[in-house]
Amino acid sequence: MTVLSKIEETIPSLRRYASALLGGRQDADDLVHDCLVLALAHIKPRMTESEVRPWLFTIIRNHFISGRRKIVARGTSIDIDEAAALMPATAPVQEQRMQMHELSKGLAALPDDQREVFLLITLEGFEYAEVAAMLGIPLGTVMSRLSRARDHLRDFMDGRARPALRRVK
Amino acid sequence: MIPPITEDDLHAYVDDRLAADRRRQVDGYLAQNPRQEERVRAWQAQRDWVHARFDPVAAEPLPPQLTLSHLLTGQATRASFWSTANWRSAAGFLVALGIGAASGWYGHGSARISVPTLPVGIAALKLETKAAYQVFAPGRIPDQTNNALGNNGISKSLSSAVGFAVTVPDLAGSGYGIIGATILATTHGPAAVLIYRRHKTRLVVLIRKMDVPSRAGRMIESHIGQNNLFTWINNGIGFGVTSNIDLRMLHPIANHIRDAETPT
Incomplete structure (x- = not known):
């Protein structure tokens, strides 16, 4: 397997991660696209296959953060459908579906630094130490962010938390 | 315990x-x-x-814009322009292609990049020129009207990237200013691409070494889609010029480029 085919193999999980990071929004594929363009322009000649996956996720993560900074500078915007999804459900369906709904909201409401750690570990299966290296933070910080993310999500599952109101444009 | x-x-x-x-x-x-x-x-x-x-x-199946073969062929659309850092990444891209080719990536799976009978010679040059126009002319990339390197600087960067001397044609006489320069990976090796603009009209010049024996070839006019094209070979170097302007307007520009190139 070559570096290129390893990149190719990783694309589906990059999409999954981007989709989760952006709450299933359409622009997830744009994020993946930009990540791949950046990656292809910066392949290092002596890169090994095992370096590829963490490297790609680091690129996509950094690209997300830098894009996020621009959005923050402009003020967050969410569309009406999303806003509706963030409102408390009116007619509770069966409890499990309700919990899923709450989890979606909870994930969206997590601070970026907690959400990325939670997703890299829980969804993408990276080792704790790998995540620390990818984000350039100490292992202890990874663990505390993971802890906070999980407990925060749990509050949502139990209906103890409501997302902070965001500006609707 | x-x-x-x-x-x-x-x-x-x-x-x-x-x-x-x-x-x-x-x-x-x-x-x-x-x-x-x-x-x-x-x-x-x-x-x-x-x-x-x-x-x-x-x-889910991957959408086309996330397919590696599409990304690789469109790659040079992003790696471009005056900064040396970008030149380096463009070169890195070529290296990347080299890795893929050398280790048989093209043959990987069920021929994701299908390489059937590729055109050669002038026919290939025409297609590449048209493709470069399609990619660069619609304004997908920001215009770099601030030409910090100057034409000589661009010539230098392009020449070192493609491995032969490239002179940036000066089309100011026809009202076209250079707004971009990049290299493209073609199946026949690296090509220098220059993008010009006059008002809303864009014109693309593609220059690369020919791999066919002919050292020189007369200018040929052709049409692909909305585009008029002129291609010729001079000293083993192929030139392609294309735009969507009238043939009578494009012809003198092509002549000008050819005449400026011809050693006296």
């Missing part, structure tokens, strides 16, 4: 990172600590949920 159970143990338990021994110890701990057990079960439910919710995304 059992070492005390830590928060990290609980996470590693949920993430399946514990050795069997330690896992049993955590199991025992949870059995005696219902509050922690409830917490851990919730974490596990989150894990199951996040997979149920997002794994289907990874199973």
